[in-house]
Amino acid sequence: xxxxxxxxxxxSGGIMGKDTNNKKPSNPIISISIPDxxxxxxDTIINERGYSSRSEAIRDSIRGxxxxxxxxxxxxxxIDVIIVFTYEKTSKLAIHKIYEILHQEKYDEMIVxxxxxxIESGCIEVLVVKGDAKSIRALHGSLSALKEINLVKVLxxx
Ligand code: NI
Numbered sequence: 001x002x003x004x005x006x007x008x009x010x011x012s013g014g015i016m017g018k019d020t021n022n023k024k025p026s027n028p029i030i031s032i033s034i035p036d037x038x039x040x041x042x043d044t045i046i047n048e049r050g051y052s053s054r055s056e057a058i059r060d061s062i063r064g065x066x067x068x069x070x071x072x073x074x075x076x077x078x079i080d081v082i083i084v085f086t087y088e089k090t091s092k093l094a095i096h097k098i099y100e101i102l103h104q105e106k107y108d109e110m111i112v113x114x115x116x117x118x119i120e121s122g123c124i125e126v127l128v129v130k131g132d133a134k135s136i137r138a139l140h141g142s143l144s145a146l147k148e149i150n151l152v153k154v155l156x157x158x
Pocket of ligand 1: 118124
């Protein structure tokens with residue numbers, strides 16, 4: 001499903017040349033495609049939390065995403081983390097892509113332990129990772145960028 005959020009940037013003069021928009025300039029508009037199941041979950045949260053619109057909820061989630069990114073960017077030196085991620089059990093492509101990343105020599109030696117679990121919606125992989133913060137960021141980035149992975153969380157343990 002495609003959803004469009006935020007308001008369209010209008011040139012001065014507004015629609016049909018009339019000066020219909022005297023307020024501050026509108027935000028840029030972007031469109032994204034999103035699975036129905038994810039949109040349903042988003043709408044549930046929007047109702048529960050009382051967001052005024054999908055746009056506001058998505059803006060809020062982007063702020064959280066950037067905050068997480070900034071937090072992780074500031075990590076340095078040797079650290080210990082737990083990386084948790086989920087993916088669909090039936091996706092052979094996901095498994096192939098994930099293990100292609102995890103079996104890279106540079107990551108192989110950082111991953112000291114792993115646990116694989118099943119829940120109704122798919123597989124959960126838990127990794128205990130020790131290593132340089134920069135390499136851990138790179139591993140997190142590679143996993144996050146896979147569209148087959150639903151969620152990646154990094155939890156510091158040191
Ligand atoms: Ni599995």
